[in-house]
Amino acid sequence: MSGAIIRVRGLLNCFGTQVVxxxxxxxxxxxxxLGVVGGSGSGKSVLLRSIIGLHRPDAGEVRLWQQDLLTLPxxxxxxxxxxxxxxxxxxxxxxxxxxxxxxxxxxxxxxxLNGTQAAELAEIKLALAxxxxxxxxxxxxxxxxxxxxxxxxxxxxxLDPQILFLDEPTAGLDPVSASxxxxxxxxxxxxxxxxxxxxxxxxxxxxxxxxxxxxxGQKRVQAVGTLDEVAATDDAWVRDYFHGPRxxxxxxxxxxxxx
Numbered sequence: 001m002s003g004a005i006i007r008v009r010g011l012l013n014c015f016g017t018q019v020v021x022x023x024x025x026x027x028x029x030x031x032x033x034l035g036v037v038g039g040s041g042s043g044k045s046v047l048l049r050s051i052i053g054l055h056r057p058d059a060g061e062v063r064l065w066q067q068d069l070l071t072l073p074x075x076x077x078x079x080x081x082x083x084x085x086x087x088x089x090x091x092x093x094x095x096x097x098x099x100x101x102x103x104x105x106x107x108x109x110x111x112x113l114n115g116t117q118a119a120e121l122a123e124i125k126l127a128l129a130x131x132x133x134x135x136x137x138x139x140x141x142x143x144x145x146x147x148x149x150x151x152x153x154x155x156x157x158x159l160d161p162q163i164l165f166l167d168e169p170t171a172g173l174d175p176v177s178a179s180x181x182x183x184x185x186x187x188x189x190x191x192x193x194x195x196x197x198x199x200x201x202x203x204x205x206x207x208x209x210x211x212x213x214x215x216x217g218q219k220r221v222q223a224v225g226t227l228d229e230v231a232a233t234d235d236a237w238v239r240d241y242f243h244g245p246r247x248x249x250x251x252x253x254x255x256x257x258x259x
Contacts, residue, residue, distance in 0.1 A: 005030045005163065005195060006051060011060035013046055020046050022219040024060070028163075033189060033196040035206045038216030039237055044199045045089070047216065048165055051197070052084055053077070064163070082110055085161035089168040091152035093140040099151045100126065100136030106158045122158070129154035130184050146177035150184070157188075163195045164188075170202045182208040203246055207254035227251075 006028035013021040020043040028034050036044050049055040051062055053069045061068060069080055093102045103125050104118035113121065126136050129150040140148055149169055156164060169185075170178035182205050189196060200206065206213060207227060214224040215238060223233040231242040231251075241247060 003030060004028060005065055006197070007061075007063045007066075008047075008051065009061045011047070011050060011062065012058045013043060013050060013055070014058050019219055021050075021057075021060075024216075024220045026214055026221050026224070028195065028197055029212075030195050031189075031193065032211040033185070033198060033209050035210035035213040036197065036199045036216065037201065037206070037213060037241070042216040043219075044216055045167055048167055048197065048199050052086055052165055053081065078110075082159045083162045084165065085156035085159065085163070086165045087149070087152045087156045087167065087169055089171060091140065091148045093148065093152055093155070095140055097139075098136060099131070099138055099140065099143070099154075102140070102151065103136075103155045103158055106155065110159060122154075125154040125157050126151075128157060128188070130180075144177075145172050146174075146181065149173065149177075149181060153184075157192075160192075161194070163197065165197050165199075167199045168201065169198070170200065170205050175204075178202065178204065179208070181205075185209055203241075203250035204253065207250045 004027040008024060008026040011021045011024035024047070036047065038044050046055060050057050056070060062070070064080060067080060069077060072080065093099070097105065100119060100122050103122035107113045107118035107121055108115065123133060123136060126133065131147060131150050131154065135143065135147055135151065140151065143151060170181050173181065185196065186209055188194060198205070198210065210227065212225060213227055213230045215222045215230055215233070217235070217237055222235060223230045223238065230238065
């Protein structure tokens, strides 16, 4: 890992009288997979949306590659956004388009490719996400949950991003599909040199993929570090999460895979 390419300082997010984040600081380093965890209502997805520019914070600063996304002129902001890929929790694929058309859409809109060029490149992204060519002809409603996640990942990779943001990528998947997605993510990180910010509640994914973990709680980042460092934090939620039955099982499984 090298320097921080995402830098969040003093983040404040409010919804009416509800304060979700206050004085939140976080760094994401180039080349790492950072897992973001926290209890219900801790603002994991809000943090992700604040970083990628879909939500404007009430105060604070979010910098990507030392640039403030929200204050950039439109043309510069658009160029910066192309360096990021996002996989939303539901997949967020257009139901009226085939999988291949979903992947080709950003290539036509943002890369200026014609239909044939976009379709050819979309087929490559489809294969990169581990899907067969026949899946590109299907509509999202005709895919399994695991295939929807991979199709959404292929679209997130369409513009060759440097940072990949994943919001609960294994939610709703069976254990076999979730494990296959974890292995795919590690392969892509190594092959493409990606930096990944991963919002998840899946302990198996944390232990399989993440270099560091940030725990959200009490409106800020309560702990950040390696899994062992964070698991040693003296906090009730952290103890329940990492040292409960599921946490112990995930840790033992990860240790077994390394042996």
